[in-house]
Amino acid sequence: MRIKITGRNIELTEGLKAAVEDKLAKLEKYFTPDTDVYVTLSVEKERQKVEVTIPMKGNYIRSEQVSNDMYVSIDLVEEVIERQLKKYRTKLVTKQQNVTSVFKQEFLEAHSDEDEEIKIIRTKKFDVKPMYPEDACVQMELLGHDFFVFINAETEDVNVVYKRKGSTYGLIEPEF
Numbered sequence: 001m002r003i004k005i006t007g008r009n010i011e012l013t014e015g016l017k018a019a020v021e022d023k024l025a026k027l028e029k030y031f032t033p034d035t036d037v038y039v040t041l042s043v044e045k046e047r048q049k050v051e052v053t054i055p056m057k058g059n060y061i062r063s064e065q066v067s068n069d070m071y072v073s074i075d076l077v078e079e080v081i082e083r084q085l086k087k088y089r090t091k092l093v094t095k096q097q098n099v100t101s102v103f104k105q106e107f108l109e110a111h112s113d114e115d116e117e118i119k120i121i122r123t124k125k126f127d128v129k130p131m132y133p134e135d136a137c138v139q140m141e142l143l144g145h146d147f148f149v150f151i152n153a154e155t156e157d158v159n160v161v162y163k164r165k166g167s168t169y170g171l172i173e174p175e176f
Helices: 014-029 070-095 105-109 134-144
Strands: 002-008 035-046 047-056 059-067 147-152 156-165 169-170
Touching: 002 014, 014 035, 014 070, 047 070, 059 070, 134 147, 134 156
Parallel strands: 002 035
Antiparallel strands: 035 047, 047 059, 147 156, 156 169
């Protein structure tokens, strides 16, 4: 694995770099040596945040952890990534999405009792009306949801608005 570490509002000391590399070295048993791992360490007020992104063909493995201590955040992010890998191993293998270029063969062939089936237990249907993104945000707030699917009145495409941290909103638009 090739670990690429960047920092925002923080000085990347040798101790921090070593902590990240030591902790993420535990993931080497899953990935091929030419897999890129992007790590961003950042500080916002009292929040010590670690973001790890591992790009794969068509997908990303990603975790973001925040705590009051950067070393705790580093520990948490590694645990979450490892849990994600074990949980979705079966899905990755059955989809055969050219994951052999990213994952070691031993990981793909291993069987785990922790593998869980994803089950959809409820389906909702609703009328989709054309509206502007700002109106969709208002509708989302009125419903008390974290996201809202709608037809964009300007583009006539299906869009999603969602709540972000810090009382802001995001818009997801399809790209064709």
